[in-house]
Amino acid sequence: MWYDAFGFIARSLMQMIFAHLFFSIVYDLSMLPMAALSLPPVRVYCSGGAATPNSSISNNNLLGNHALDAAHIRRAAELADGSAGFTSPHPNFGCVIASKSGKVAGEGFLYAQGTKPAEVLAVDAAGDFSRRATAYLNMEPGDCHGDHSAVSALVQAGIERVVIGLRHPLQHLRGNAIRALRSQGLQVDVLGEDLNSKLIEEARKSCLLVNAPLICRAASRVPFSVLKYAMTLDGKIAASSGHAAWISSKTSRNRVFELRGRSDAVIVGGNTVRKDNPRLTARHGGGHMPMRIVMSQTLDLPEEAHLWDTSDVSTIVATQRGARRHFQKHLASKGIEVVEFDILNPREVMEYFHDRGYLSLLWECGGTLAAAAISSGVIHKVFAFVAPKIIGGKNAPSPVGELGMVEMTQAFDLIDVCYEQVGPDMLISGFLQPIPDVTPVIPSVDETFEIDPTVTPYESRIIFFYKTWDPYGAFSNFSPHQIKMPDDSGDYEPWLSVEHYYQAQKFVGVDDPVAQDCVENIKSARSPEEAARIGRSMQRKRPDLVRCEWESVKIEVMYRALKCKFSIYPHLNAMLLSSAGCVLVEASPHDLFWGGGRDGEGLNYLGRLLMQLRSEFLGESPTSIDDIVLQN
Ligand SMILES: NC(=O)C1=CN([C@@H]2O[C@H](COP(=O)(O)OP(=O)(O)OC[C@H]3O[C@@H](n4cnc5c(N)ncnc54)[C@H](OP(=O)(O)O)[C@@H]3O)[C@@H](O)[C@H]2O)C=CC1
Numbered sequence: 001m002w003y004d005a006f007g008f009i010a011r012s013l014m015q016m017i018f019a020h021l022f023f024s025i026v027y028d029l030s031m032l033p034m035a036a037l038s039l040p041p042v043r044v045y046c047s048g049g050a051a052t053p054n055s056s057i058s059n060n061n062l063l064g065n066h067a068l069d070a071a072h073i074r075r076a077a078e079l080a081d082g083s084a085g086f087t088s089p090h091p092n093f094g095c096v097i098a099s100k101s102g103k104v105a106g107e108g109f110l111y112a113q114g115t116k117p118a119e120v121l122a123v124d125a126a127g128d129f130s131r132r133a134t135a136y137l138n139m140e141p142g143d144c145h146g147d148h149s150a151v152s153a154l155v156q157a158g159i160e161r162v163v164i165g166l167r168h169p170l171q172h173l174r175g176n177a178i179r180a181l182r183s184q185g186l187q188v189d190v191l192g193e194d195l196n197s198k199l200i201e202e203a204r205k206s207c208l209l210v211n212a213p214l215i216c217r218a219a220s221r222v223p224f225s226v227l228k229y230a231m232t233l234d235g236k237i238a239a240s241s242g243h244a245a246w247i248s249s250k251t252s253r254n255r256v257f258e259l260r261g262r263s264d265a266v267i268v269g270g271n272t273v274r275k276d277n278p279r280l281t282a283r284h285g286g287g288h289m290p291m292r293i294v295m296s297q298t299l300d301l302p303e304e305a306h307l308w309d310t311s312d313v314s315t316i317v318a319t320q321r322g323a324r325r326h327f328q329k330h331l332a333s334k335g336i337e338v339v340e341f342d343i344l345n346p347r348e349v350m351e352y353f354h355d356r357g358y359l360s361l362l363w364e365c366g367g368t369l370a371a372a373a374i375s376s377g378v379i380h381k382v383f384a385f386v387a388p389k390i391i392g393g394k395n396a397p398s399p400v401g402e403l404g405m406v407e408m409t410q411a412f413d414l415i416d417v418c419y420e421q422v423g424p425d426m427l428i429s430g431f432l433q434p435i436p437d438v439t440p441v442i443p444s445v446d447e448t449f450e451i452d453p454t455v456t457p458y459e460s461r462i463i464f465f466y467k468t469w470d471p472y473g474a475f476s477n478f479s480p481h482q483i484k485m486p487d488d489s490g491d492y493e494p495w496l497s498v499e500h501y502y503q504a505q506k507f508v509g510v511d512d513p514v515a516q517d518c519v520e521n522i523k524s525a526r527s528p529e530e531a532a533r534i535g536r537s538m539q540r541k542r543p544d545l546v547r548c549e550w551e552s553v554k555i556e557v558m559y560r561a562l563k564c565k566f567s568i569y570p571h572l573n574a575m576l577l578s579s580a581g582c583v584l585v586e587a588s589p590h591d592l593f594w595g596g597g598r599d600g601e602g603l604n605y606l607g608r609l610l611m612q613l614r615s616e617f618l619g620e621s622p623t624s625i626d627d628i629v630l631q632n
């Protein structure tokens with residue numbers, strides 16, 4: 001492939017970078033107590049004993065400073081959770097502004113990347129009360145691309161003190177905002193570093209919980225995985241016939257829809273598709289719709305199934321390399337993406353979805369695949385709905401198949417178990433692995449550089465970028481940088497990101513009100529992910545609405561949008577120029593046009609356009625955009 005020569009170096013560097021990330025997370029073997037995700041409780045009993053969220057903190061001089069700090073941080077964590085389920089999962093940020101007396105003056109949470117940061121919303125809400133106030137943040141802001149909007153908002157509002165629940169878990173972002181705030185003269189107290197007490201420790205746990213998916217993903221290099229099942233009181237997930245609709249109550253199943261809405265994807269095994277013909281959609285009234293993933297070795301799956309209807313949401317089938325090629329074609333004709341693996345096991349599949357940027361997954365499979373997933377160490381948390389029913393049956397399936405254990409002492413003990421009554425059922429949840437604790441004992445990337453200038457961890461001949469949280473994530477067209485592009489009449493219109501502009505251009509100029517509505521919907525989408533979802537889903541459902549010359553103009557469209565982005569933001573321009581001499585590759589394992597693919601088989605047009613722009617900015621233009629378009 002065109003950059004094969006770099007393959008070995010690239011892999012080594014990727015490993016180095018991941019090793020950096022991995023070792024930046026220090027495991028706390030004390031197994032921290034944690035509460036369940038803060039969905040509306042009916043009755044909850046938690047062994048961790050976390051306090052209830054405090055949403056009405058007022059002036060209370062009886063509370064000590066630590067108690068007040070802890071309460072406000074818990075509230076920030078509670079706010080942060082507000083965005084889960086509304087848009088594709090992302091780090092959750094909440095902010096509370098409290099006056100000197102401890103009274104709450106303003107609150108905010110980040111809805112999605114690209115929308116207003118929690119800190120900006122909170123100081124806006126607090127107005128003049130922000131002056132000399134304290135800001136409480138569940139997590140250090142990830143001002144990753146030199147924008148520092150959260151930091152600027154706090155400084156400009158006149159905040160005197162900032163209390164931070166957790167340093168940013170990603171190594172290349174950790175410490176940056178804290179340093180920036182301190183350098184502006186603000187007092188910054190980090191829980192567990194500058195403040196310590198039992199109450200503070202509990203508040204810190206609520207911050208760990210609300211971003212558990214991000215933290216676990218960074219530490220384990222697989223998406224945060226929750227195994228959910230519904231079983232009878234005698235431990236069966238179906239009758240001996242395989243019939244399972246329904247074990248749990250309607251209230252519990254509604255709760256499952258919410259769990260699905262918090263996940264990037266829901267995953268099942270081939271047998272569940274054959275037996276249940278599930279839909280796996282989140283039907284709780286709006287909110288985020290997860291993708292569906294099927295793991296099947298044989299690909300002996302039905303020709304027709306609810307999961308093959310992708311009008312609302314896509315399905316990916318992961319299978320063994322070479323399995324039933326004609327059936328693969330059948331699936332492809334229905335718009336299903338088939339991904340082949342040399343060895344189809346849960347770890348390989350999870351590593352693949354990690355590289356694809358997935359943050360969290362909900363496993364709704366039967367016991368066969370659940371056992372394989374638990375054995376391979378990819379499951380982080382379990383949600384078991386227990387219904388007060390007995391079905392019996394020697395051969396009726398149970399939630400977890402063979403784990404090879406022979407003595408009770410070998411059983412996995414769940415950590416921080418919560419018991420909650422949901423309708424007539426009992427929901428028991430707990431962690432299979434502790435959430436790794438993030439402690440700042442290892443210097444962040446720029447601190448490392450300060451200590452030893454010869455260490456430049458990201459210097460490489462190939463720079464991979466993909467998700468905006470990556471070190472060079474600002475190269476992604478999903479990075480939340482607004483651009484201004486000319487419309488038909490030459491007037492400049494703002495677009496929230498390159499992705500917004502690119503998706504909308506698919507339907508621009510098409511003489512159909514549905515296409516025009518679609519352009520408007522994409523334009524007003526609250527995040528680049530939302531813009532991409534609208535554009536891609538319309539393209540899939542109504543290919544007739546895509547402008548006829550789209551395939552021949554799309555590179556040009558992307559080029560113009562990128563040129564604007566890297567011209568108007570000096571820090572992005574500097575980042576691009578600083579990559580001179582390096583090959584830029586969009587590390588998308590599935591987009592073989594804009595990305596580099598899993599093994600370098602992708603065309604990497606995004607990387608190529610960026611390198612083209614870089615040459616132009618440097619005044620050396622070996623190829624032109626026309627050459628790139630012609631090569632297409
Ligand atoms: N009550 C509940 O919560 C639930 C109940 N169920 C019930 O469970 C029953 C199905 O259980 P079960 O057969 O365990 O279903 P699974 O969902 O666990 O599917 C098993 C299948 O997963 C596929 N698979 C792919 N990779 C692997 C791997 N590495 N290891 C193991 N399997 C792999 C295989 O598909 P292939 O054969 O295609 O190669 C295998 O046959 C049904 O009766 C269903 O109704 C299912 C889900 C939840």
Ligand SMILES: Nc1c(N[C@@H]2O[C@H](COP(=O)(O)O)[C@@H](O)[C@H]2O)[nH]c(=O)[nH]c1=O
Nearest residue numbers: 230244246247248276278279280281364
């Ligand atoms: N039987 C059972 C569950 N089964 C799970 O739900 C899937 C069906 O989802 P859907 O088609 O979207 O309604 C099914 O394939 C299996 O994964 N879930 C539960 O909460 N309670 C239940 O009693």
